[in-house]
Amino acid sequence: MTRRILxxxxxxxxxxxxxxxxxxxxxxxxxxxxxxFKAPLHRWPEADAPALRFLDVDDPxxxxxxxxxxxxxxxxxxxxxxxxxxxxxxxxxxxxxxVSNVLGNIGEVPVFLNSLLxxxxxxxxxxxxRFLINTTFGLAGVRDLASRNPKLARQHEDxxxxxxxxxxxxxxxxxxxxxxxxxxxxxxxxxxxxxxxxLEMEYLYETLGLQDNSPLDMTELIIRGLDMRAxxxxxYHSTGSPFEYEMVRFIYTKKRELDIRR
Amino acid sequence: xxxxxxIILTLLLLPAVCPAGxxxxxxxxxxxxATVFGTPAKMRYVFENxxxxxxxxxxxxxxxxxxxxxxxxxxxxTTALQDGPAPLIFVIAGTGAEHNSAKMVFxxxxxxxxxxxxxxxxxxxxxNFVVSASGHGVPGFVPFDVADLDRVMGWIREELAEECAIxxxxxxxxxxxxxxxxxxxxxDERTNEFGFDRVVMINPPVSLIRSVNRLDSWLTGENxxxxxxxxxIQDYLDQFSDYYLNADVTDLDDxxxxxxxxxxxxxxxxxxxxxxxAFRISSASMIFTSDVCxxxxxxxxxxxxxxxxxxxxxxxxxxxxxVSFGHYLDEYLLPFLRYLDPxxxxxxxxxxxxxEAIRSYLEGADKVRVVxxxxxxxxxxxxxxxxxxxxxxxxxxxxxxxxxxNLMHPDFVLALKGMVQP
Numbered sequence: 001m002t003r004r005i006l007x008x009x010x011x012x013x014x015x016x017x018x019x020x021x022x023x024x025x026x027x028x029x030x031x032x033x034x035x036x037f038k039a040p041l042h043r044w045p046e047a048d049a050p051a052l053r054f055l056d057v058d059d060p061x062x063x064x065x066x067x068x069x070x071x072x073x074x075x076x077x078x079x080x081x082x083x084x085x086x087x088x089x090x091x092x093x094x095x096x097x098x099v100s101n102v103l104g105n106i107g108e109v110p111v112f113l114n115s116l117l118x119x120x121x122x123x124x125x126x127x128x129x130r131f132l133i134n135t136t137f138g139l140a141g142v143r144d145l146a147s148r149n150p151k152l153a154r155q156h157e158d159x160x161x162x163x164x165x166x167x168x169x170x171x172x173x174x175x176x177x178x179x180x181x182x183x184x185x186x187x188x189x190x191x192x193x194x195x196x197x198x199l200e201m202e203y204l205y206e207t208l209g210l211q212d213n214s215p216l217d218m219t220e221l222i223i224r225g226l227d228m229r230a231x232x233x234x235x236y237h238s239t240g241s242p243f244e245y246e247m248v249r250f251i252y253t254k255k256r257e258l259d260i261r262r
Numbered sequence: 263x264x265x266x267x268x269i270i271l272t273l274l275l276l277p278a279v280c281p282a283g284x285x286x287x288x289x290x291x292x293x294x295x296a297t298v299f300g301t302p303a304k305m306r307y308v309f310e311n312x313x314x315x316x317x318x319x320x321x322x323x324x325x326x327x328x329x330x331x332x333x334x335x336x337x338x339x340t341t342a343l344q345d346g347p348a349p350l351i352f353v354i355a356g357t358g359a360e361h362n363s364a365k366m367v368f369x370x371x372x373x374x375x376x377x378x379x380x381x382x383x384x385x386x387x388x389x390n391f392v393v394s395a396s397g398h399g400v401p402g403f404v405p406f407d408v409a410d411l412d413r414v415m416g417w418i419r420e421e422l423a424e425e426c427a428i429x430x431x432x433x434x435x436x437x438x439x440x441x442x443x444x445x446x447x448x449x450d451e452r453t454n455e456f457g458f459d460r461v462v463m464i465n466p467p468v469s470l471i472r473s474v475n476r477l478d479s480w481l482t483g484e485n486x487x488x489x490x491x492x493x494x495i496q497d498y499l500d501q502f503s504d505y506y507l508n509a510d511v512t513d514l515d516d517x518x519x520x521x522x523x524x525x526x527x528x529x530x531x532x533x534x535x536x537x538x539x540a541f542r543i544s545s546a547s548m549i550f551t552s553d554v555c556x557x558x559x560x561x562x563x564x565x566x567x568x569x570x571x572x573x574x575x576x577x578x579x580x581x582x583x584x585v586s587f588g589h590y591l592d593e594y595l596l597p598f599l600r601y602l603d604p605x606x607x608x609x610x611x612x613x614x615x616x617x618e619a620i621r622s623y624l625e626g627a628d629k630v631r632v633v634x635x636x637x638x639x640x641x642x643x644x645x646x647x648x649x650x651x652x653x654x655x656x657x658x659x660x661x662x663x664x665x666x667x668n669l670m671h672p673d674f675v676l677a678l679k680g681m682v683q684p
Contacts, residue, residue, distance in 0.1 A: 022319040022336055025417050030397050030410075032326045032555060037601045039553070039560035041593045043585060045577035051492050052580050054499060063572030070571050073333060237333045240360050240389050241547040242554070243579040254499075255514075258506055 055246060057253045059173040068175040069245055073236035075178060076229075084229035098142045100227055104154065105134045105141025106204075110196040114157035118165040123155045130154065156259075159196075160189025164260035173249055181252035288660070288668045293637035294533035296667030299524065303516060306670040313374040315340040315367060315382065320395070320417055327393055328554050330569045337394035339418065340366070340382045342374040347427035349459065351378040351682070352415050355385040356437025356666070358544025365436060368670055369464075373434065376679050379426055381418050385439055386410050387544070389551045399555040400598050401548055402590065404470060404615040408445040415446075416455070431456040432682060436666055437640075440466030440632075441617065447630050448620045458629060462681045465634040465666045468645035469616035474545075474587040476640060480538035481586070485531060491542075494535055501526055537639065537665075546582035549590055550575075560594050561585075617648065624652050631656045631681040633674065635663030 059065060088096070108131040115124035130146040138145045146152040163185050164170070171184025182190065201220065210216060239247060286305055290296040319336035327335050339361045351373050355366050361384045362370075373380045384391045386407035392399060397410050422428065433456075435443035440463030447461040467473035481491045489497075505522050528536070553560045557567060561578050569575075585593075591611070599606040613619050624630055632649055634641075636659045641649075649657050658677045660668060668674045 020317040020319045020336075020338065022321050023417070023421050024321050024323055026324075027322050027413065028324075030322050030395065030413065031324050032396075032399050034326075035398075035556065035601070037556060037558055037598050039558045039594050040597050042559060042563070043561050043581045043593075044563045045561075045581055049577070049580050051584060052495070053492075054496055055576060055579075059574075062574050066572045066574075070333065238360070238362075240358060240384075240544070242331065242389060242550050243547065243575055246576050246579055254503070258503055262507055 055250050057173050057249050058170070059249065061172055061174065065173060065175040066245055068177060069180075069236075069248075072175065072178060072180055076236050080178075080225065080229045081235065084226055087226045088230050096227070096230065099223060100231060101134070101138070101144045102141040103224060103227055104144065105131060105138070106197065106200060108134075109200050110159070110193050111155050111157050113196060114159060114162045114193075115155065117162045118157065120157070123157060126152055127155050158186075158189055159192030160186035160256070161260050163189055164256070170253070170256070173253065181248055183253070183256075186256065285672055288662055288671045288673065290664070290667060291662050292530070292533075293635070293639050293662065293664035293667070294530050294537065296635075296637075296662060296664030297537055297639050298528075298533050298667075299520065300667050301670040302520065305672075307372075307672045307675040309371050309375055311375075312371045313342040315342045315362065315370050315380075317362065318421075320414065320421075322395065325394070326555075328569065330554065330571060330573070330575075331389075331393045331551070332571075334390045334393040337384075337414065338362075338390055339384065339414075340370060340380075341418075341422065342370050342380040342382075343422070343426050344374070344377065344379050347429050348377055348379050349430035349432055350419070350422060350428045351380055351432040351434060352418070353380060353382045354411060354433075354435030354439030354442050355383065355388065356435075356439050357385055357387050357541065358548060359437075359439075360384045360388055360390065365666065365669060369434065369436070372675055372678060373682065376682060378432065378682075379422065379428060381415075381422065383411065383414065383418075386442070387438065387548050389547050392548065392551045393555060396555075398598075400552050400595060402470075402587075402595055403599065403611065404441065404445060408442055408449060411442055412446060412449060412455070419456075430459050430684075432460040432462075433458050434462040434464065434678075434682065435466070436464035436669070438467065438470065440464050441470060444617055444624060444630060445620065447627060448623045451623065451627070459684050460682050461627075461630045462678065463630070463632045463634075464669070464678070465638055465640075466617070466632065467640050468648045469612070469618065471587075471591070471612045471615055472642065472645070473640040474541070476642070477538050477541045478586040478588060480534040481542060485534055485538075487531075491535070491539065495539060498532070498536070534639075542583060542586075545587055545590065546579065546585065549585055549594065550578055550582045552594075556598075558594070558598070617652075621652060628656070631658075633658050633677050633681055635660040635665075635668065637662055637664060639665045 091099075108127045112124050112127040112131065115121075115127060130152055133146045133152075134141045134144055137143075144154075147154060168185050170186070173181075173183050174187055176182045176187055176190070179190070205211075205216065237244060241247065288296070289302065289305065290299060317338055317340050319338050321336045325335075353366065353369050353373065355361060355363060359366065361382045366382050370380045370382045386392070386396060387401045391410070392401050395410060395414055396406075397413070398406055401407060419428070419431075433443045433446060435441070443461050443463055444466065447458055450456050450458055479485065483490075486494055502522065505526055509518070509522070511518050550561055552558070553562055554569060557564075561581050562569065566573075592608075596606070596608055596611060599611060617624060630653070632653050634649070634657070636646055638646075646659070649659065658681065660674065660677075662668070663671075663674070
């Protein structure tokens with residue numbers, strides 16, 4: 001019971017202290033009442049206009065995706081962003097870096113496996129070395145000593161990329177709930193990476209002699225979420241463009257395409 | 263033995279002393295490079311205690327906001343307040359820029375370090391301002407934009423006065439925001455609403471229309487050698503993609519982008535195209551936003567309304583990207599102004615959007631200052647002459663820096679701080 005109250009208090013604190021403070025003002029002159037003005041000339045969309053074709057992305061679920069994008073934006077505004085902010089304010093930077101490093105170190109395993117599956121020997125070797133160095137000399141991954149060597153920079157490979165490497169197409173664009181831009185293939189890939197990570201964590205907990213229980217899983221999930229949000233620079237509707245959805249969709253798709261070709 | 267101690271001591275002290283003595287001059291002599299590259303991260307002015315700006319919002323009761331823009335319902339701005347009594351400075355962003363864009367956060371920290379309470383505002387041409395605060399919903403006409411800013415600044419003053427002691431008011435703005443600042447100063451002279459102590463224009467245009475026409479001209483066939491702007495952008499995209507494919511990089515951070523754009527070897531024509539395209543992207547956003555707010559049927563046909571959250575907008579983006587500011591002026595802004603007042607002329611609209619309209623005020627206004635550069639790409643020779651003639655000693659123009667390129671360089675910061683101190 002006390003825990004629930006504490007949780008509620010924390011939530012109230014989150015929303016009250018970090019969402020922007022809104023002040024209401026009365027201004028009848030700025031109510032933007034319709035004036036009846038119509039532009040004398042039109043520039044209405046033409047079917048199959050040749051302009052900016054490269055922006056096209058296969059997005060048959062667009063109406064649903066757009067709704068999801070908005071839901072994500074609202075969730076982010078009221079939950080994730082404020083929570084990450086509190087995390088940034090109350091947890092000292094060295095601790096946050098440590099947490100990030102540990103999670104990154106755990107993440108070397110899926111990177112290593114995916115690199116192998118794509119026959120990228122050099123990448124696999126790098127993540128293997130990183131894992132060895134950071135787990136042993138880096139105090140179970142708290143310190144990212146490997147990155148001090150420019151030749152051992154952190155790699156990124158995931159199941160989505162592996163599937164792409166083996167010739168699987170992207171499938172339709174898809175906005176994942178909470179997590180954002182993706183496509184059918186990468187969503188499946190995300191499932192695969194999660195599974196690898198899950199098995200790894202189970203093994204880890206078992207080795208450490210920790211009982212497998214839900215509070216532990218929950219804590220892990222929250223820490224992962226906080227770490228991810230705190231280290232993501234993007235914030236919704238900050239581009240100042242009504243075409244943000246289109247921009248994000250294009251950049252995500254293009255970047256994934258290039259990452260798979262690399 | 264003592265000599266060795268001395269040498270060790272000097273060596274130990276050296277790194278601490280170096281940053282001050284080691285300051286490098288602004289690196290880009292080419293104004294187009296300066297405008298695109300800005301100030302390299304390693305050469306930027308470093309704040310001792312960078313303030314963490316706070317985002318706030320104002321909501322106009324009963325305002326009509328289209329459903330597709332409901333996320334932009336409130337007008338956002340940022341503040342950075344001092345602990346004790348201090349003067350308040352309003353900072354106005356440039357075309358299409360938000361209150362917390364990189365340049366704005368930098369200016370917020372700068373003025374906070376200089377001892378001001380700071381309130382940073384988005385440009386009236388930014389989507390959020392158009393949706394949430396604009397009186398007419400039609401941005402780009404300076405007298406309207408200035409009236410909107412004035413109204414919003416009044417609200418902010420009221421809100422902040424409850425939280426901190428304000429000992430005076432000042433004003434600053436960069437690019438189009440600088441032009442707005444000058445007009446606000448002139449208006450304030452008549453209304454005496456704020457009684458500004460200092461008004462600083464940072465890289466302002468002298469004539470809004472002349473400057474945007476320059477930017478627009480860089481996307482025409484003349485500059486592009488008969489390639490369409492769409493083909494040209496596609497070509498850059500391919501170049502950037504190739505670079506990324508072959509680069510040894512794991513993070514797409516600022517460093518990488520900077521290296522990419524310098525490594526690719528863009529010539530002056532390319533840089534002009536990129537500056538023009540960046541401007542075009544923000545003006546396309548502005549025009550579409552206004553059209554939807556007014557249901558003016560310029561880009562969106564009447565039977566497409568009401569636009570819903572799930573509706574694809576790419577077809578409108580394609581159309582909006584092809585609208586130059588000149589088109590916007592003749593096909594939208596001017597007809598709107600004539601709808602309100604049939605006597606409005608094109609010449610009058612252009613005149614009211616330039617500093618020439620308030621020349622006599624500016625000549626005698628000791629409080630209004632200019633910091634910019636002689637090679638600013640949005641200015642032509644007559645514009646630079648105007649600034650030096652009208653402002654004399656009150657204008658500090660750097661030889662190089664392009665349009666806001668050297669804004670984060672220590673020399674520029676020093677000049678800015680000097681201009682804003684009473």
